[in-house]
Amino acid sequence: MAGSRRPGPGGAPTSPGPVSALLRVDGGSPVDLGSLPADATTGFPPEPTGERRPRGGKHDKRAARHAAERTAAELAALQERLYAAATAGDRRRVLLVLQGMDTSGKGGTVKHVAGAFDPAGCRVHAFKAPTAEERAHHFLWRIDAALPPAGAIGIFDRSHYEDVLIARVRGLVPPAVWARRYDEINAWEAGLAADGVTLVKVFLHISRDRQRRRLLRRLDDPDKQWKFSPGDVAERALWPAYREAYEAVLEHCSTAVAPWYVVPADRKWYRNWAVGRLLAEHLAALDPRFPRGELDTERYRARLLAS
Amino acid sequence: MAGSRRPGPGGAPTSPGPVSALLRVDGGSPVDLGSLPADATTGFPPEPTGERRPRGGKHDKRAARHAAERTAAELAALQERLYAAATAGDRRRVLLVLQGMDTSGKGGTVKHVAGAFDPAGCRVHAFKAPTAEERAHHFLWRIDAALPPAGAIGIFDRSHYEDVLIARVRGLVPPAVWARRYDEINAWEAGLAADGVTLVKVFLHISRDRQRRRLLRRLDDPDKQWKFSPGDVAERALWPAYREAYEAVLEHCSTAVAPWYVVPADRKWYRNWAVGRLLAEHLAALDPRFPRGELDTERYRARLLAS
Known part of the structure; x- marks a missing residue:
């Protein structure tokens, strides 16, 4: 697109809404995660919209919970329209990709966001270490298999980005292999976007x-110890390498058709609110419509009344 | 099991709780769905447990909504324990099977029940007409592929029972084929039960x-018309044949290890409450436990504090 002020590698950034605009990463130039405070509450509370907000100070959990409830209702309504539109041939679908360090709250975000949707039209997939069968395929093979169909919302807890994160940090593949994956991912995501997939890629910071x-x-609560893995401590020791790998992802793979969003995630209430808003803004921008068919309603009404 | 008063084909009925006991079908003898009122609210409100219930009459929507909220919290807590137990080798898992005529509320029940669970440990699968590939396999092939793994809750919106329902009513396979499926299903379900699957099979009546x-x-609301299919009217005309096919299922396939429950479903609030209770009673009977490991917490605490 012409006229862009800060073109990313895939073209000019465009934004479906205010929170998206604030959190969006303009790809193509280096990203310094250290300069982004993880406890920020960027964009909260949202601009006054004429409606009364609860008193008691901005940036507070209670207001965020109320705002998140309103967002949940919005998400449910938009999802129903997206799902309905697909029954009339609309191929559009939405894919939320969640990435972040251990304990960044990927699972909690999935729970919060998916809770707003009708499970019939929402597919959640948590990617673990690839199986032997998956490793025998191209790294995007298992990702393709988990994509949402037309009308659905897909949610990925981890994703193909692990193949340029842990694969790079742990040296699971040679540098030449992971290095070319950034372009492969961009090309693959551009294909999805052209086919109707709205990608919302979120780094929980x-x-x-x-x-x-x-x-x-986790360690101190006997009922939470099962979530603790000794491996978590080992991964934590690699924090600087992971940060670098994430910065490379944000620089190389935030494109116009599939941008990255950095969501400060030290505060859970903000994280939930922000990811909900990102999804709501993208869905609203799609503006899916209920199909208006040429159903002969009189005929079927008569048949139903007679049966 | 010996000493049963009304043994089903698979043994004596046992029940994990009061609502299960009330709604359970004792297999082995003919079932007359016509004698079961679809607008019943069997078991609601539950026995007084010492807690105060909202005034304004029993059997009322508001009380049910409150009760359903309490059940949702119970389900979430039990699911977490089931999930956690699986990380320590517990193979148990739960499968909710939902069947019922069109508009009986299978989708609405999925939405309500799945809403209580963490999506990470809950797999929802809606079975549609089988694809060409699925038809090229044994009818249980696609069902097997959708089963929940250890620690998870599976929810089926329709299931293998379609292969003795629509397949029988519409004559999709010869009578000799569907006729032997009842035994095949019982044997297959018994195998699952022995492997740790708790089956909760619900007919929404x-x-x-x-x-x-x-x-x-649906017909009268322009925003709901997309849910209406002319085929619904054609299926409705076969109501008596479907009823007979359901009665056969309830008679032949309600076994000790995998019983059927008939949930009156004319009232949505009762239906949601009752299915939630059925699941909660079965999960509570499993009594899954958080693993208590031999983690050297002092060592890891020291390493974390140093990192």
Whole structure:
């Protein structure tokens, strides 16, 4: 697109709404995660829209919970229209990709966001370490298999980006292999976008201190210890390498058709609110419509009344 | 099991709780769905447990909504324990099977029940008409592929029972084929049960009048017409044949290890409450436990504090 002020590698950034505009990463230039505070509450509370907001100070959990409830209702209504539109041939669908360090709240975000949707039209997939069968295929093979069909919302807890994150940090493949994956991912995502997939890629940004607190909490609660893995401590030691790998992802793979959003995630209430808003803004921009068919309603009404 | 008063084909009925006991079908003898009122609210409100219930009459929507909220919290807590237990090798999992005529509320029940669970441990699968590939396999092939893994809750919106329902009513396979499927299903379900699957099979029982009202509502609301299919009217005309096919299922396939429950479903609030209770009673009977590991917490705490 012409006329862009800060073109990313895939073209000019465009934004479906105010929170998206604030959190969006303009790809193509280096990203410094250290300069982005993980406890920020960017864009909250939203601009006054004429409606009364609860008193008691901005940036507060209670207001965010109310705002998130309104967003949930909005998401449910938009999802129904997206789903309905697909029954009339609309191929559009939405894919939320969640990435972030251990304890950044990927699972909690899935729970919060998916809770707004009708499960019939929402597919959640958590990617673990690839199986032997998956490793025998191209790295995008298992991702393709988990994509949402027309009319659906897909939610990925981890994704193909692990193939340029842990694969790079842990050296699971040679540098030449992971290095070419950025372009492969961009090309693949551009194909999806052209086919009607709205990609919403979210990096849940937590601080190293916050991760320590969350890991300690798991360790100290007997009912949470099962979530603790000794491997978490080993991964944490690689924090700088992961940060670098994430910065490379944000620089190389935030494109006009599939941008990345950095969501400060030290505060859970903000994280939930922000991811909900990102989805709501993208869905609203799609503006899916209920099909208006040429159903002969009189005929079927008569048949139903007679049966 | 010996000493049963009304043994089903698979043994003596046992029940994990009061609502299960009330709604359970004792297999082995003929079932007359006509004698079961679809607008019943069996078991609601539950026995007083010492807690105060909202005034304003029993059997009322508001009380049910509150009760359903309590059940949702119970389901979430039990699911977490089931999920956690699986990380320590517990193979148990739960499968809710929902069947019922069109408009009986299978989708609405999925939405309500799945809403209580963390999507990470809950797999919802809606079975449509089988694809060409699925038809090229044994009828249980696609069902097997959709089963929940250890620690998860599976929810089926329609299931393998379609292969003795629409397949029988519409003559999609010869009578000799569907006729032997009852035994095949019982044997297959017994195998699952022995492997740790708790099957909760629910027939959502609506009246023919209620179906007409619901279909008319879809027809009359422009935003709901996309849900209306001319085929719904054709299927409705086969109501007596479907009823007979359901009665056969309830008679032949309600076994000790995998019983059927008939949930009166004319009232949505009762239906949601009852299915939630059935699941909660079965999960509570499993009594899954958080693993208590031999984690050297002091060592990891020290390492975390140093990192």
